[in-house]
Amino acid sequence: xxxxxxxxxxxxxxxxxxxxxxxxxxxxxxxxxxxxxxxxxxxxxxxxxxxxxxxxxxxxxxxxxxxxxxxxxxxxxxxxxxxxxxxxxxxxxxxxxxxxxxxxxxxxxxxxxxxxxxxxxxxxxxxxxxxxxxxxxxxxxxxxxxxxxxxxxxxxxxxxxxxxxxxxxxxxxxxxxxxxxxxxxxxxxxxxxxxxxxxxxxxxxxxxxxxxxxxxxxxxxxxx
Amino acid sequence: xxxxxxxxxxxxxxxxxxxxxxxxxxxxxxxxxxxxxxxxxxxxxxxxxxxxxxxxxxxxxxxxxxxxxxxxxxxxxxxxxxxxxxxxxxxxxxxxxxxxxxxxxxxxxxxxxxxxxxxxxxxxxxxxxxxxxxxxxxxxxxxxxxxxxxxxxxxxxxxxxxxxxxxxxxxxxxxxxxxxxxxxxxxxxxxxxxxxxxxxxxxxxxxxxxxxxxxxxxxxxxxxxxxxxxxxxxxxxxxxxx
Amino acid sequence: xxxxxxxxxxxxxxxxxxxxxxxxxxxxxxxxxxxxxxxxxxxxxxxxxxxxxxxxxxxxxxxxxxxxxxxxxxxxxxxxxxxxxxxxxxxxxxxxxxxxxxxxxxxxxxxxxxxxxxxxxxxxxxxxxxxxxxxxxxxxxxxxxxxxxxxxxxxxxxxxxxxxxxxxxxxxxxxxxxxxxxxxxxxxxxxxxxxxxxxxxxxxxxxxxxxxxxxxxxxxxxxxxxxxxxxxxxxx
Numbered sequence: 001x002x003x004x005x006x007x008x009x010x011x012x013x014x015x016x017x018x019x020x021x022x023x024x025x026x027x028x029x030x031x032x033x034x035x036x037x038x039x040x041x042x043x044x045x046x047x048x049x050x051x052x053x054x055x056x057x058x059x060x061x062x063x064x065x066x067x068x069x070x071x072x073x074x075x076x077x078x079x080x081x082x083x084x085x086x087x088x089x090x091x092x093x094x095x096x097x098x099x100x101x102x103x104x105x106x107x108x109x110x111x112x113x114x115x116x117x118x119x120x121x122x123x124x125x126x127x128x129x130x131x132x133x134x135x136x137x138x139x140x141x142x143x144x145x146x147x148x149x150x151x152x153x154x155x156x157x158x159x160x161x162x163x164x165x166x167x168x169x170x171x172x173x174x175x176x177x178x179x180x181x182x183x184x185x186x187x188x189x190x191x192x193x194x195x196x197x198x199x200x201x202x203x204x205x206x207x208x209x210x211x212x213x214x215x216x217x218x219x220x221x222x223x224x
Numbered sequence: 225x226x227x228x229x230x231x232x233x234x235x236x237x238x239x240x241x242x243x244x245x246x247x248x249x250x251x252x253x254x255x256x257x258x259x260x261x262x263x264x265x266x267x268x269x270x271x272x273x274x275x276x277x278x279x280x281x282x283x284x285x286x287x288x289x290x291x292x293x294x295x296x297x298x299x300x301x302x303x304x305x306x307x308x309x310x311x312x313x314x315x316x317x318x319x320x321x322x323x324x325x326x327x328x329x330x331x332x333x334x335x336x337x338x339x340x341x342x343x344x345x346x347x348x349x350x351x352x353x354x355x356x357x358x359x360x361x362x363x364x365x366x367x368x369x370x371x372x373x374x375x376x377x378x379x380x381x382x383x384x385x386x387x388x389x390x391x392x393x394x395x396x397x398x399x400x401x402x403x404x405x406x407x408x409x410x411x412x413x414x415x416x417x418x419x420x421x422x423x424x425x426x427x428x429x430x431x432x433x434x435x436x437x438x439x440x441x442x443x444x445x446x447x448x449x450x451x452x453x454x455x456x457x458x459x460x461x462x463x464x465x466x
Numbered sequence: 467x468x469x470x471x472x473x474x475x476x477x478x479x480x481x482x483x484x485x486x487x488x489x490x491x492x493x494x495x496x497x498x499x500x501x502x503x504x505x506x507x508x509x510x511x512x513x514x515x516x517x518x519x520x521x522x523x524x525x526x527x528x529x530x531x532x533x534x535x536x537x538x539x540x541x542x543x544x545x546x547x548x549x550x551x552x553x554x555x556x557x558x559x560x561x562x563x564x565x566x567x568x569x570x571x572x573x574x575x576x577x578x579x580x581x582x583x584x585x586x587x588x589x590x591x592x593x594x595x596x597x598x599x600x601x602x603x604x605x606x607x608x609x610x611x612x613x614x615x616x617x618x619x620x621x622x623x624x625x626x627x628x629x630x631x632x633x634x635x636x637x638x639x640x641x642x643x644x645x646x647x648x649x650x651x652x653x654x655x656x657x658x659x660x661x662x663x664x665x666x667x668x669x670x671x672x673x674x675x676x677x678x679x680x681x682x683x684x685x686x687x688x689x690x691x692x693x694x695x696x697x698x699x700x701x702x
Binding site: 007018080 | 272275277278279297298299300301303305307309310311312313314315316320324325327328329330356365372
């Protein structure tokens with residue numbers, strides 16, 4: 001676990017120095033939101049319709065931006081053969097996984113922190129139930145990154161990794177997207193945390209199950 | 225004899241290509257072994273297996289009495305690898321790179337800080353400690369990667385063609401650092417193309433062709449560089465015709 | 467002719483017979499369906515006798531992928547990889563047929579080709595997961611890495627299926643159900659007569675046999691490919 005934290009700290013330190021990924025993810029998610037708000041301009045202007053597409057639009061934005069970040073998660077380690085250097089360290093392979101998951105989650109939180117207010121403005125959409133919304137976003141993000149990081153490692157040595165990652169990732173995160181969108185919709189239309197307990201339970205189950213499985217199988221991915 | 229590395233009947237195939245075919249190799253503690261061989265002889269595969277990055281398809285590898293497939297984590301603790309890749313993060317400073325790897329090898333903070341200063345001094349990069357690796361010249365990166373490989377005082381140092389792409393200065397620094405290592409503590413295994421340079425420092429020479437050891441001799445039994453070169457060419461050509 | 471070949475041949479003959487019997491029962495043995503008021507219903511319901519067995523076989527095929535993937539990671543034996551790859555290829559075809567038969571049936575019954583019904587939607591998710599599995603196999607050249615990586619995906623992908631089902635059910639219950647209970651369960655509720663059950667069982671047996679036959683051929687093909695590669699290697 002400690003080594004995992006060192007790896008996460010290393011990743012975030014690198015990122016904070018260049019802000020390469022962070023900036024592109026944020027700009028990209030802004031663009032997605034802008035395009036959504038242009039494409040659905042008529043719907044957004046009628047206040048009872050906007051709540052039907054806003055939650056979906058928000059999560060699509062997160063997932064697109066997140067896929068960008070995930071595709072770099074392991075690919076960044078290819079420069080100077082760093083991945084090999086990391087594999088030579090006397091730690092279990094799963095530590096590398098934990099480190100990458102933590103760094104990935106933190107990075108996505110930053111993006112979401114910037115995206116949500118802008119989304120609220122462009123969609124003319126007041127954000128109520130901020131606490132419940134945060135819970136859902138945190139759980140959904142964890143599930144997404146837990147699976148995404150595993151697949152990022154899985155695809156890192158393939159020729160077509162940039163394309164392959166989303167193709168592999170999206171079918172697997174259907175169980176994250178659906179409850180997240182449902183719960184977000186309910187919270188944004190005035191529901192409290194008790195109204196979304198079912199969705200939250202499903203997200204927690206997903207997060208836990210996939211974290212454990214990924215943790216167990218990860219060593220097989222980084223073999224040579 | 226105390227063999228720190230003991231590889232017996234090691235084979236390794238990638239799909240249809242057999243990189244190693246029943247290779248046997250024993251390296252004594254403190255020895256400086258040089259492995260020569262043409263491209264495709266399986267030298268890099270061997271280093272990968274010795275450093276636990278790759279698993280052998282057959283045979284066994286024991287490092288200091290531990291099995292390379294089951295005790296990989298403990299083995300990695302005592303191995304340092306220097307390859308043509310620098311394994312350095314461009315966006316971190318020289319110091320931060322060493323600190324990260326030091327922590328990964330479980331070094332205590334105070335020991336680590338002293339070790340970083342000592343190594344930066346040794347590879348003559350103390351004045352660039354706070355600069356991002358991306359801004360260093362290629363030679364400097366190579367020197368820093370020597371420091372990285374030595375950060376945890378490895379008892380085995382595996383060197384995969386370390387001279388490739390090194391400028392004169394880096395090569396000299398590197399050779400100096402390599403020879404300063406205490407043989408009672410560090411065993412060195414080096415892959416090289418450079419016969420002259422290897423002969424200058426090693427204790428023993430092994431030649432690999434097509435996944436097997438075809439020549440194995442202590443340095444003291446080898447007369448001159450020319451003699452070894454002739455043997456090498458004869459062996460490589462002989463195997464090719466076979 | 468080797469034992470393996472003879473077995474394959476026998477199995478394919480048995481499968482052929484079973485398929486014919488199942489087909490025959492469908493057309494000649496089943497009584498005509500009557501509605502409540504006694505009018506003759508059209509035969510569109512008969513596709514159910516394909517649809518359900520095909521769906522079950524798809525699930526079976528993916529369970530085999532999951533189990534043999536796990537076996538591969540445990541043992542590293544090449545044959546488990548051959549088995550997962552073969553079973554996944556067949557499974558994807560069956561999953562696709564589930565979607566097709568489901569759509570045809572949905573159109574005949576409700577006039578829509580697609581309904582976002584939990585089971586049908588889960589089949590779609592399943593189809594997409596294993597389509598991704600096949601794409602991933604294609605993207606890795608080195609056989610050993612391909613076996614390892616796809617085994618990991620085979621395991622993770624399989625686990626996502628029950629969760630997909632749960633989340634899709636949650637999603638459907640969040641929207642008014644267009645057809646109430648009259649989705650699959652309701653229509654299948656009439657399966658009481660012996661002749662209907664027998665037909666269904668026979669179809670199920672026929673499709674499982676079909677899966678087994680296809681799997682044997684597929685695995686056999688892979689083995690031949692292997693032999694060719696070995697020969698090629700020895701000639702180099």
